[in-house]
Amino acid sequence: MITGSIVALATPMKTNGDIDWEALRRLVNFHLDNGTDGIVAAGTTGEPTTMSFAEHFDVIRAVVEEVDGRIPVIAGTGANATSEAVELARYASEVGADYCLSVCPYYNKPTQEGLYRHFKAVAEGSKLPVILYNVPGRTCSDLYNETVLRLAEVDNIIGLKDATGNLERAEDLIARLKGSDFMLYSGDDGTACDFMLMGGHGDISVTANVAPRAMHDLCAAAVAGDTDRAHQLNTRLMPLHTNLGIESNPIPVKWALYRMGLIEPGIRLPLTWLSEKYHSTISEALQLAGVIEE
Numbered sequence: 001m002i003t004g005s006i007v008a009l010a011t012p013m014k015t016n017g018d019i020d021w022e023a024l025r026r027l028v029n030f031h032l033d034n035g036t037d038g039i040v041a042a043g044t045t046g047e048p049t050t051m052s053f054a055e056h057f058d059v060i061r062a063v064v065e066e067v068d069g070r071i072p073v074i075a076g077t078g079a080n081a082t083s084e085a086v087e088l089a090r091y092a093s094e095v096g097a098d099y100c101l102s103v104c105p106y107y108n109k110p111t112q113e114g115l116y117r118h119f120k121a122v123a124e125g126s127k128l129p130v131i132l133y134n135v136p137g138r139t140c141s142d143l144y145n146e147t148v149l150r151l152a153e154v155d156n157i158i159g160l161k162d163a164t165g166n167l168e169r170a171e172d173l174i175a176r177l178k179g180s181d182f183m184l185y186s187g188d189d190g191t192a193c194d195f196m197l198m199g200g201h202g203d204i205s206v207t208a209n210v211a212p213r214a215m216h217d218l219c220a221a222a223v224a225g226d227t228d229r230a231h232q233l234n235t236r237l238m239p240l241h242t243n244l245g246i247e248s249n250p251i252p253v254k255w256a257l258y259r260m261g262l263i264e265p266g267i268r269l270p271l272t273w274l275s276e277k278y279h280s281t282i283s284e285a286l287q288l289a290g291v292i293e294e
Helices: 021-033 053-067 082-094 112-125 145-151 167-176 189-197 212-223 227-243 251-259 276-288
Strands: 004-008 038-041 073-076 099-103 130-134 157-162 183-186 202-205
Touching: 004 212, 021 053, 038 053, 053 073, 053 082, 073 082, 082 099, 082 112, 099 112, 112 130, 112 145, 112 157, 130 145, 145 167, 157 167, 167 183, 167 189, 183 189, 189 202, 189 212, 189 227, 202 212, 212 227, 227 276, 251 276
Parallel strands: 004 038, 004 202, 038 073, 073 099, 099 130, 130 157, 157 183, 183 202
Antiparallel strands: none
């Protein structure tokens, strides 16, 4: 099972919005060279909701091929239609991904029973182990702890990405799953350090896009229970944790990657390029983290 820093990889695009396949391969190798423990391809940060089915498939395949078994690849396969989520999970298996990450269905606001049945169907239809993904701030659909506990008993569901940022809720879930092999990952960089120190297994991270080595070191320290080291690293990274959410993800992190010279300034509508008034804020956060020089 994966522990540590798992990057929620941004998908590079050219200025006309086309996917930049060469830059995608460079980003994968940037992470391989800097200690990232796993890669999510076509997760929220990868903009899958602006892609065609074919593009979504191709991004997953390209990441799997470039990684070539060196670290685990988690394919973003969530959808608001259960049949579509199952189809995406099956494709991810065919191209060699190691896990799939399935977000709560968005917009249609299912009940807890609907969420349970949705994820059970995904697990039954997928050859890959399924990681649940709860991000109610984006989906308007909240997977309650009681429902997670039910789903933890379903074959082929092996973990949860919790992007609520609610540490009290996380502490409750960690305690109730103690002794099981169910994996718990933070999806909120600002609270991830404390989440892992409480017993979480890793962080599916936006910050790791631009500071992979530092995020690897932070996660390793936190998972190992090295509180002082983890807090020291987290303090240095906190301006990134905070400011990479200054506009909707992945707008700020794509600008940061552009500022670092790793990608072109490409993004797809309805997302827009980072507002100029925030450029200095992100640059300063990158400098404080030691990612770029002044």
